[in-house]
Amino acid sequence: MNVATGSWLTRSAHGRGIGTEMRAALLLFAFDVLGAEWAESGAASWNEASLAVSRKLGYEPNGVTRVAPRPGEAVDEQRLRLVRARFVRPDWTIAVRGAGLALAQLGLGAPRM
Template structure:
C-alpha cells in the first residue's frame, strides 16, 4: 500500500510557472529545515505570530518537524490546516499554509507563509500565494480568504494589496513577551481576486478534496 492511500493529501500538487506546492511530506523536512536555518528574516522584530525562528540552530530542526507532524492531527472535514512545501529549482525554499474552520458553512480560508531569505525579492512570495488562492477559489470553492501581518511588515502587506485584499481591522499582539505590535488583518473576496496572467496545474485534487470533506 502506498502512503498516499493512507493520507490522500500527499497526492496533491499545485504547479505555478516557477514553483511546485505540495503538502509537506517527511522527505521534505530536511529541505524545509535547511531553508529555515539559512535565514528567514533579519535580526530584530519577528514577522510571525509565534517567534519560532528564535529557536537555536540545535532546537529549530526538531521544533519544525514536530510542528509539521502536529498539523496532520488538525485535519478533519470541518477544520484543517495544510502546510505546503514550496519547491523551486529542485529545492525547498519555504512553506505556504492553507487553513479553515467550519469550511462547509463559512467557505473561508486563511493563509500564512515564509520564504528563505535567498529566495525573497524575486516575486516568488506573490506567486506562491497567488497559486494557493487560485486553488482555494477555483478548486475548493472558497468565497473568502483572510490573512494578517505585522503592521511594519510592508513586504507581506504589499503582496496582499497586489492580490486584491482589503484591510479588515487591526489588533494588538505580542509575539515576544514585552514586544507588542499592531497586526493588520486583511480579507479577500473571490470576486476581487487579482488573478495572475497564468494558470495553475493541479494534480491529485479529487483524493485531497475527499479527505477535506469537500
Template sequence: MNIEDVWPLFALRLETPRLVMRPIRDEDFPGLVEAALRGIHEPDRMPFGVPWTDWEPERLTRSMAQFHWSLRANATVENWGVSFTVLHEGVPVGIQEMHARNFAGRRTIDTASWLTAERQGAGLGKEMRAALLLFGFDHLGALWAESSAASWNEASLGVSQSLGYERNGVSRAEPRPGQPVDEIRVRVSAEQFVRPSWSLSVEGAERARDHLLGPATSG
C-alpha cells in the same frame, strides 16, 4: 497500495511557472529546516505571532516537525490545516499554509507563509500565495481568504494588496516579550482576487477535496 492511498493529500501537487508546491512530506523537513536556519527575516523584528525563528536550532527543528505533524493528526472535515513545501528549482525554500474552521459554513481559508531570505525580492512570495488562492477558490470552493501581517511588514502587506486583499481590522500582538505590535488583518473574496497572468497546474485535486471536505460535500 502506496502512500497516496493512505494519505490522499500526498497526491496533491500545485505547479506555477517557477514553483512546485506539495503537502509537506517527512523527507522535506531537513531541507525546510536548513532553509529556515539560513535566515528568514532581520533579527530586530519578528514577523511571526510565535517567535519560532528565535529558538535554538534543536528546538526549532523538532518544533517544526511536531507542528506540521499535528496538522495532519488533527484534521477533520470541519477544521483542517495543510502545509505545503515550496520548491524553487527543486530546492525547499519555504512553507505556504492553508487553514480552515467550519469550512462548510464559513467557506473561508486562512493563509500564512514564510520564504527564506535569500529567495525574497523576486516575487516568489506573491506567486506561492496566488497559487494557494487559485487552489482554494477554484478547487475547494472557498468564497473568502484571510490573512494578517505586522503593521511594519510592508512586503507581506504589499503582496496582499497586489492580489486584491482589503484591510479588515487591526489587532494587538506580542510575539516577543515587551515588543507589542499591531497586526493588520486582510481579506479577499473570490471575485476581488486579482488573478495572475499564468495558469496553475494541479494534480490530485479531487482526492484532496474528498479528504478535506468529505465526499458528500466536495464536488
C-alpha cells in the same frame, strides 16, 4: 467557506516575486478547487513588503489586532481579506492532480475546477 493564509520567506528570497507567486497559487487553489468565497491573511503593521503583496493580489484591510509572535513581544497585525471577485489573478494557471481524494477526506466533495 473561507481560507486563511500565512507565509514566511527567508531574507534571500525577498524582492524576487516568490511570495506573490506562492500566494497567487494558493489563492487559485482555494477559490477554484476548494470553492472558497474569501481568503484572510495578516502581516505585522510594519511589514510593508508583505502588505504590498496582499494589496497587489486584491486584499483589502480588515482591522488591526495585537499579536505576540514571541514571548514578551507584542506587535500590531494588519488583518486583510480578499473576496473571490476581487482576486487579481496572475497571467498563468495551475494544474491540480489528485485533489479529489484529499477533498473527499476533508468532506468537501469533488474539485470545482
